[in-house]
Amino acid sequence: xxxxxxxxxxxxxxxxxxxxxxxxxxxxxxxxxxxxxxxxxxxxxxxxxxxxxxxxxxxxxxxxxxxxxxxxxx
Numbered sequence: 245x246x247x248x249x250x251x252x253x254x255x256x257x258x259x260x261x262x263x264x265x266x267x268x269x270x271x272x273x274x275x276x277x278x279x280x281x282x283x284x285x286x287x288x289x290x291x292x293x294x295x296x297x298x299x300x301x302x303x304x305x306x307x308x309x310x311x312x313x314x315x316x317x318x
Contacts, residue, residue, distance in 0.1 A: 264289055264290070264293070266293040266297075266299070266316075267297075269299075269316040270316065271316055272316065273316050274316070275313070276312070276314075277311060277313075277314060278310065278311050283305050283310065286312045286314060287312060290303060300317045300318035301317060302314070302315045302317045
C-alpha cells in the first residue's frame, strides 16, 4: 500500500474522539446511551475515560430497552 504524507495539516480542536459527554459531566450528572455498538462499549468507555482522567462513573444497564444510564459519581 502506498500512503501520501501530508505536511502542515491542522489538528482538529479537542484532539480526542469522545462520542460521550464525559468531559463536561459534573458529579451527579447522568446520560442515557443507546449505543448501536452495544452497551458493553459504553460501560468500557466510561471506565477507560474515568481511569485516565481521575473520574468515577456508575452504570446501570437495562437489557430490555437495550440502554445504559451512566452517572458521574466522583
